[in-house]
Every structure is written in structure tokens, then in C-alpha cells.
Amino acid sequence: MTAGDPDLRSADPSLLRAFMRYERALMANDVSVLDALFADDTGTIRSDGGYTLVGHEQIAEFRAGRQPPPPRRLVRVHVRHLTPDAAVIVAESSRQDGGTGVQTQVWQRRDIPGPGTESAWVVTAAHVSTGPPRAAAAGAAPGVSPGTWRVPPGADAVVAQGAERGPLARARVAVKDLFAVAGHPIGAGNPAWLAAASIEREHADAVHRLLAAGADVAGIAHTDELAFSLAGTNIHYGAPDNPAAPGRVTGGSTSGPAAAVAAGAADIGLGTDTAGSIRVPASYCGLYGLRTTHDAVDRRGLVGLAPSFDTIGLLTREATLLAEAADILLPPAGTHDIDDLVVVPELQALAEPAVRVAVRAALRALALRAGSRLRTAHLDPDRLEAWFAAFRAVQQAEAWRLHGRFVEEHPGALDPAVEARFRQGGRIGAKEESAARVVLRAARNELLALLPAGTALAFPATSSPAPQRDRDPAEVEAVRAATLRLTCLASLTGAPALSLPTPRVGALPVGLCLVAAPGEDRSLLRLITKDG
Structure with a gap:
């Protein structure tokens, strides 16, 4: 390394x-x-x-x-x-x-x-x-901060009750405020969006499936604005507390569900992951987090951000519950034993030194438990940077096409940093976007060559533990940029990514990320559950 x-x-x-x-x-x-x-x-x-x-x-x-x-x-x-x-x-x-x-x-x-x-x-x-x-x-019973819920659990009732029986019977789900929940509008983390939203008449497909499996929707949890952030803060609703790292951010954009699950106020967090919005809060909050294979789970009833990369994800405190909930959402598929865990030194180098040490210790334990081999592969740092630039260009261009009209019609309604990301997408021309997509196709092919059946890439889920809530915004942006260079790899490949809460930097959680080939979600889950 x-x-x-x-x-x-x-x-x-x-x-x-x-x-x-x-x-x-x-x-x-x-x-x-x-x-x-x-x-x-x-x-x-x-x-x-x-x-x-x-x-x-x-x-x-x-x-x-x-x-x-x-x-x-x-x-x-x-x-x-x-x-x-x-x-x-x-x-x-x-x-x-x-x-x-x-x-x-x-x-x-x-x-x-x-x-x-x-x-x-x-x-x-x-x-x-x-x-x-x-x-x-x-100690005391867990609580949640005001920045966690937009529609909190009722005193005597849940927001939506699941089937009487099922594999997820009475599991409590915190739903990210991008999914349709019948009887409620979608807020998308922004008051102007919420004010214009109509009441949803049907549940989003993923919500419906979890309810049919017996889970209850405990509440609708806050998200970073239109899912275009990784910080877990929201200038309109505040930042939820991070029970696993007090005084630090939860990470976003699945910020509210992560806070609810980490606090014990929900068992499952239903969220989305475009560029790391499941994996980052999982890392910062000490949770298991699964980004599913792109297009493996139906996105009907979901407010998206960049359709080429948007996918549905889950957060839990236990590996077994993550596998059970994923089983409800994922299509049937065979599994492979993950015999090879591939370490790429150039990816390890993107994380802080203490994170590298923590991830190394967690990865060694995983390999020993599972009987997997550890081997090394290399990726050119200059190509990694080019891949990230291409990913960011396509993501911003798609985000502008999807939500540019809302941004134009509501000047000043968004956090300035979020609005700037959207507007940058409006400046990306067709020729630039087309060239970026060529780069992404080459990147996908190179990464897939490292991921035959039975193989997973292993690297830090984030570049650092959760930043302090009062950290300088410029420093938070630097952490975001470093982390995105890690998280974009699964996104541009359309691959499943699993964040494990086993590394620690002192008392602070951080994630070990495993990425397998598209469709190998269940193989990753089997790796972390087969030995209990």
C-alpha cells in the first residue's frame, strides 16, 4: 500500500x-x-x-x-x-x-x-x-433530534401499518422524504418543494413491498435537499444528531433515516444512493448500508436526482436484518462465495491515514472469518481523477435536466451550495456530457474486469470519520470531494456496494466498503451473514 x-x-x-x-x-x-x-x-x-x-x-x-x-x-x-x-x-x-x-x-x-x-x-x-x-x-432509551423526522411516529400509531404477518413483521422503517407514502406529500428536503407537492395516493413500490412483508412505516425522515449533498445537514430543518458520534454530522443525503436507525427509533432506513447517499451515512453512523445494483429495485414513486446513477438502498444496525430487508426488494438471483477481496492501494490512499489503518484491521478480520484471499490490484491515479470528473459532469447534467426548472422558478429556495451544484449542471453542454459518458463506459469496463464472480473490491467507504457539525464549510467540502472519489466508483459501474461498520478510528465509526459486480448484491450479503 x-x-x-x-x-x-x-x-x-x-x-x-x-x-x-x-x-x-x-x-x-x-x-x-x-x-x-x-x-x-x-x-x-x-x-x-x-x-x-x-x-x-x-x-x-x-x-x-x-x-x-x-x-x-x-x-x-x-x-x-x-x-x-x-x-x-x-x-x-x-x-x-x-x-x-x-x-x-x-x-x-x-x-x-x-x-x-x-x-x-x-x-x-x-x-x-x-x-x-x-x-x-x-443507558437511557434512545431519542432522536428535531432534524430527524419530517413526519414523526405518532404516539399510538405508525404512519403506515404493514401486513399482519411477514418476514419483516413489525420492523419499523424510517422512509427518506423522497419516497411516496400514501396520504402524505413528498418534501424532498425543501420547504418550497413541499408547499407545491400534492398528497400521494399510492405508496412508492419499495415502500409497498416492505409493508407487504410486515414492516411498518414508523415515520418520514428528512433528507438533504433534493438528495444533492453528502453532509447530512439541511439549512431549513437543521441537522439530525449522530448518536454514534455526538457532535458530528450523520452524512447524507439519507440523513434522517440514518439518524433514526442509529438512535434505535427505527430498525430499517429506506433511502437512495446516487453518489454515496447510503454508504456515507452508514459509515458516519456505524450502520450496515447497502446500495443495490442500479435498476435492480423499482424506483416508481421516488423523486430522483440523476437517473443513470440513482438506486435504492437500506440501512440497519444488524447484518441479518439488512439481508432480510434486501431479500424483499431484490429480484431473485444466485449467489457466489466471495473468495477474493481485492485491495487497490490507490483507493486506500484517498482516505486519511487513521482510516486506512482501521479499514485494514476490519478487512483482515473479515478475510480470516470468511476464509477469503486478500490480493492487490492497481488503478492509475490520473484515470481515477478523470473518472470522477466525468461522473460529476454527467450527474450534474442529469440533475439539471430533472430539477433545473424548479431551481429557476424558486431562486434562493435552496442552500446556496446545493443550488450551485444544480446550476453547474446547466452549464454542461451536450458535447461535454457525451465525452464524459465515453469516459464512464471505459471506466466501467476496467472496473468490471476486476470483478469476476466471487470477487469484491474492498476500500474505505469514506475518506474520514464524520466531520464535526461546526467544522468550517470549506473543510466539509474538501471531505465531501475526497469521499466522492471513493463512492463514485460503484455508482458509475452500476454495482452493488455494501458498507460494513466494523472499522473504528478510536471511538468513531467508519465504513469498510465492498463492491461486487452488478447483480451480486446477495453474494455480498451472504459474505457478512454466513458466519453469523
């Missing part, structure tokens, strides 16, 4: 195999294997929050008498080689109850007693710490 960012494959493969043998034995409570993987030495150390055990005999006696550990899932694995034959592994995990754990282990390669010169990795020191279950950590 880049300077200061060690290659994901730099850890000794035999060390990682030993580590995963330990993990599997721990989950199976296989005491004999665990004993063999701890150094048979009087100086071997294991400690936790209560006490320290010294010597293999003490550790083995403790292990034989304890209850089996609760199931857990690796989310981040950090490896630091001290010498070729000594390394520190810090493994972070999550439990089914929402609690967390951290294991710090010192591994050494030692000769195996007996004939020959074989050696093996063993643990010589370990420390275990755990965090409380989610309910205990959360």
Missing part, C-alpha cells in the same frame, strides 16, 4: 493460521487445542479485568474449570511483528448481546520438542477485556 500503511499481507500467514486455530478452538471450547497453543512455560501469562495467571499450569487449570465463552465475531484484527519470530495481535470482537471484547496476545515462534527442526506459533502472554452488553451500555 502507501508509505506508512503496511501491506495487509505483511503478517506471517502461519501466524494468522495459528491465530484462527485458536479462535475456532475458543468458540468450540476445545481445551486441548487451547492448551497446546499457549506456551508450555512457567512464564506464560494470561490476565483479564480480575487477575493474572502465571504459568501454563495455572492457565490450563483455569480454562478447564470455566464455562464456555459466549459466541463472538471478529471485527478487527491488528498485527504488529516485533521480530520475524514474535508478534503482537490485538483482536476486537462483538458478542450477540451487543457487548465487545479485546484480546491482546503476544505470539512467539518456538521450536517443537522432538526430532527435526519444526517450529510453531504459541501465545506467551495474553490480556482479555470485555465491554458490557448493548442495553447496559446504552
